[in-house]
Amino acid sequence: MDVLYCPLTLLLPLLCLISLHVGSAASITTGTADGSELWGYVEVRPKAHLFWWYYKSPQRMSTPSEPWPTVLWLQGGPGASGVGLGNFQEIGPLDVDLKPRNSTWLQKADLIFVDSPVGTGYSYVEDDSLFVTTDWEQATDAMTLLKALVKEVPTLQSSPLFLVAESYGGKYAATLGVAVARAIRAGELNITLGGVAVGDSWISPEDFTPSYTPLLLSVSRLDDNAGDEANKRAETVKEQIVAGQWAASQKSWGDLLGFIATKSGDVDVYNFLLDSGMDPVSSVDTSTGSSLSNLQAKNSVQALMYATYLGSQDSDSNTIDGIMNGAIKEKLKIVPKNLKWVEVSQKVYNALVNDFMKPRINEVDELLSYGINVTVYNGQLDVICSTNGAEAWVQKLKWDGLKSFLSLPRQSLYCGQSKGTKAFVRSYKNLHFYWILGAGHFVPADQPCIALSMIGSITQSPAS
Incomplete structure (x- = not known):
């Protein structure tokens, strides 16, 4: 059954202040009058603020x-806004026209979107020195957020939590998943970690890069x-990764993508059937009109390709940038007036330059060793995080069930x-x-x- 949601314009009069808390982690929480939505800020470190948005499923x-x-949805980039992109362009209850999405994941679970790391989307820092520089620093901030949310969102204590990630977000999910699992085992966090799912995720750059x-070649691009x-x-990228030359390997990787763009007729690295700019969810920098694949050759941010790929889904009436800086910001009320929402923060992306190319296979192995459900899912047409690359890093797992896993036949799925x-x-x-x-x-788009x-x-939802 489809979830019915009023257009956001009809919801605006229903808003009310739910709570305002200042505790161990300073936070502010507001929401709708019926409690079906909550959102707010948590000051995860002094002058570093993470924004979150919770939807309670009508089902x-x-x-x-x-x-x-x-x-809990974790967007990639790094620096891409889950509150904007994942929510309004992939799995949330409303699309960019603020109309109900028939395929919202709210039919199967409650949803929490977070703009992470700090500086992403509606999240912000009061000092640029506070940007995270590693995936593990992101996990530490996200753990502080989770501990606050257990108090702010009453259902979390009885609801199994699933960390679901896309693209670079998979590295966040792996590190945060381990941090959560360790905290639960130590008695420091009273929640149930139902599982971790990484979709088309940048878990091992060393395995994805040689797959391109x-x-x-096989699809004639x-x-x-x-x-x-x-x-x-x-x-060259692989050699630099092995040598621990992280920033250099990221630059070489960017140069490789630029070369591929030039020689492939500007293939869309998110869907090899298309050219950049054609994908329905691509890579034209709207501020300059330039192909992002060409900008990549100049060592621009891969994250910007990510945002524009999704942004081309916007209808003629609304754009993601327009609603996030207009109707949505007006609805939320607590976003600082001088904060301009952008699809991807280049500062967040740049701050992770020495961690971007590091693998997170060991973290996945640790999750498996704890008995936590781990799901890997991958789109057939992806290049940047190809299925072949995902299969390659999975085969590097030290998990004792790997041999049996690899020997099993696949099952066909229909819809x-x-x-x-x-x-x-x-x-x-x-x-x-x-x-x-x-x-x-x-994949969801x-x-x-x-x-x-x-x-x-994945969630074993009662609605399935």
Whole structure:
């Protein structure tokens, strides 16, 4: 059954102040009069503020026979806004026209969006020295946020929490997942970690980078001459990663993407069937009119490609930038007036230069060793975080169930009334892998039906 939501313009009169708290982590929380939405700020460090937004599912039963799950969505970039992009362009209750989304994940779980790390979206710092420089620093801030949310969102104490991430957000999910698991085991956090899901996630740059050339050769976006040079460039990236030359490897990786853009007819690295700028969720820098793939060759931010890929989904009547700095900011009321929301913070991206290319395979292994459910899902058409690359890093896991996992056949998955296979899944114990057909980097936007079905399975939602 579709979730019914009033257009945001009708919700505006219903707003009321729910609470204002100052405690161990200074916070401010407001929401709708009926409590179906809560949002606020948590000062995770002095002068460093994280913004969050919680939606209570209308399908949550008052006395469910099974616990109703909560999904905490972690956007990538790094520096991309989950409160904006993930919410209004992928899985939230409303789209950029502020109309109901038929495929909202709110049908299967409560949702929490967070603009993380600090400086992303509506989150902000009062001093630029407070930007995080590592994934683990992000995890520390997010843990402070979670501890505050357990008090602010009453359902969290009884609701299994699932960390679901996309793109660079997968590195956040891995580190935060480990931090949460350790805190629970130490008795420092009273929640249930239901699982961690990483979608098209940048878990191991060393494995993704060499996958680009063979993939693009196989789909005729590169020829052998360009392929040889691209392979050489990819090998340079790998050598620099092995040597721990993190910033240099990121620059070489950017140069590789620029070379691929030039030789592939400007292929969209989020969907190899398309050119940059064509994807429905691409890479035209609206401020300059330049192809972001070409800007990448000048070592611009990959994160900006990410934002514009999603931004091209905006309708003629509304844009994500327009609503986040207009109607949404007006609704929320607590966003500082001088704060301008942007899809991706370049400052946040740049601050992670020495961590961007580091892998997080060990963190995934640690989660598996605790018995926590880990799900990997990947879009078939993605290049930047290709399925081949995801398969490669999974095969590096030291988890004792890996051999059995790899030996199992996949199961075909279908969706609704549509014909044909929509995905494959393989599961063994607490590791699950979904191959999503016909999807690029942004699975929920490209294949909303199977993505909704998948999240229902991951969370074991009573509504599934």
